[in-house]
Amino acid sequence: MERRSFLKQAMAIAPAAIATPMALGELAEAQTAQSVGAVPTSQKRDVGHPAPRGPKVTLNVKDLGATGDGKTKDTLALQLAIERCANLGGGEVVVPAGDYLTGALTLKSGVTLRIDEGATLQSTTDLVADYALAQVRWEGHFIKGYMGFISATDATDIALVGKGKIIGNPTLRGRVERATGLRYPALIEFVNCKNVRMEGLYTEQFGMWSTHPLFCENVTFKDVTFKSGADGIDVDSCRHTVIDGCTFDTVDDSISLKSGRGAEGNTIGRVCEDVLITNCTMSDRVFACIGIGSETSAGVRNVRIEKCKFVHARSHAIFIKSRVGRGAFVEDIAATDLDVGDMGLGFLQINNLSVGKDDGEASVPGEAGIPLFRNFKFSNVRVKDVPFLVDAKAISPQKPLDGLTLENITGTCKKGIELAYVKNAHLSGIKVTGYEGPLLATYHVTGTGLAGAVPLDPAKLPKGPEVLPKPKTAFELK
Secondary structure (H helix, E strand, C coil): CCHHHHHHHHHHCCHHHHHCCCCHHHHHHCCCCCCHHHCCCCCCCCCCCCCCCCCCEEEEHHHHCCCCEEEEECHHHHHHHHHHHHHCCCEEEEECCEEEEECCEECCCCEEEEECCCEEEEECCCHHHHCCEEEEEECCEEEEEECCCEEEECCEEEEEEECCEEECCCCCCCCECCCCCCECCCCEEEECCEEEEEECCEEEECCCCCEEEECCEEEEEECCEEEECCCCEEEECCEEEEEECCEEEECCCCEEEECCCHHHHHHHCCCEEEEEEECCEEEECCCCCEEECCCCCCCEEEEEEEEEEEEEECCEEEEEECECCCCCEEEEEEEEEEEEECECCEEEEEECCECCCCCHHHCCCCHHHCCEEEEEEEEEEEEEEECCCEEEEECCCCCCEEEEEEEEEEEEECCCEEEEEEEEEEEEEEEEECCCCCCEEEEEEEEECCCCCEECCHHHCCCCCCCCCCCCCCCCCC
C-alpha cells in the first residue's frame, strides 16, 4: 500500500472495522494519493487494520493446567495453551479471572490471547530463569537483551485483548542491567509481525519501555491503558500503526516514534511511517507526551495526531527531535484538534541539531547526516498556560525546516513563537494571550503571516555541528 494513502483509507473505515476482518486487498482498493495533511476533518477516523480471523478453536488455560492462584508459576500451562492453539490452526486462548504468575510468554501466528476481566498476568522477578535472551533494539542500535514479557517474532494475525491486566516485573530499575549491559525486557514486544491488535487491556510496566513494536506492519492499539515507568509505546520502524482511544500515564515519552540511530539505522533503512494517533489522553512525568525522534536515521513520515488531550508533561506536548549525524528525514507531520495544558516547557519544540546520543564514528557523515525536516502542520490547538508556545529555532542552516504551518491556535501562554531557519512558514489565526515579549520572533524565516515579527539575535541561537567528518573506517553492518 502506498504510504500516502494509508491514513486516508484508514480514516474512511467504519468503527466496526477494528473488530471485523478485512483483507489487505480490500484496503488497497480504496487507496488514494492524498497526503496526510489534506485529509478532511469531517471524515470518520475510528480506524482499524486487518484483524485476526475468527477463532478456529477456543482453549481455556485452566484446562491445560494453569492455576491462577498468584503463587504457582503458570508459565508452562500458558505457553502450552498458546502453542496448542497455533498448532490447531489458530483461534483464541482464554485467560479467565485469576492471578497468573508467569515468566515470559511467546505469541504464535493466528492466536488471540484474551485476558478476561478479573484476570492478571503477573511477571515473575527471575529474569535469568524466565526470560529469553536475543538481539534486541535499544535506543536505535541492536544489542544483547531480554525479550519482552509477552513477545512475538515473525508472527501474523495476533492479538492481545480483554479487560484484564498485564503487569511487568516490579523489580526492574532503569533500562539496562548494570552488571551485564543487557537491555531489560519491554512489557510487550512485537518484532517483524503483521496484523497485530491490542485492545481493552490495562498494562503496567516498571523501569523499562512498556510496548515496543519493531519492524511491524498493520498494528492497532485500541482503548488500552499504559502505565509505565518509562515510555508507553515506542513505534520503531513500523508501517501502518493506529493508536486509538488509549490512555497514558508514563515517566518518559508517552508515545515515541523511532527508526534507528546513526549509520546502523541509516543502513538498515526501515522507515517509521503511516501513524495515526487519535482520541488519546496523555500524561508524562519526565519528558514529552509525543516524541518524534531522536532516533530518526531511517526516517519518519506520514504521521497524523488528532483529537488528543495532553494533560501533563515535564517538557512538551510534542517534541520533534534529531541531531546532526542521524541523516534521513522527518516529514509530513500533521496535528489537529488538540487540548494542551500543564506543560513544563511548552506546547511544541522542533530541533534537528543536537538532541539524542552522539554516535561518534558510527554517525552518518557529511551533509547527508543532517536530518531533513519538512511539511509540519499544527492546527486547531487550544493551549492553557503553556510556558512556551512554539520553540523551533534549533534548526540547521544547511537544511532549513521546509514547510511549517501554524493555524488557529488559541489560549494562554507565557512566551510566544520563535523560529529560525524556516522556509515556507504559514501562520494564521494565532490568538493567544498572557505572553510576555513579542508574539513572534524570527531569524531567516520566509513565508506568510510573519508581519510584526521581531528579529532573533543570531548569537543566541542554539549551536550544533555543521556536518560530521567522514570516519577513518567506513561503517558496515556486521
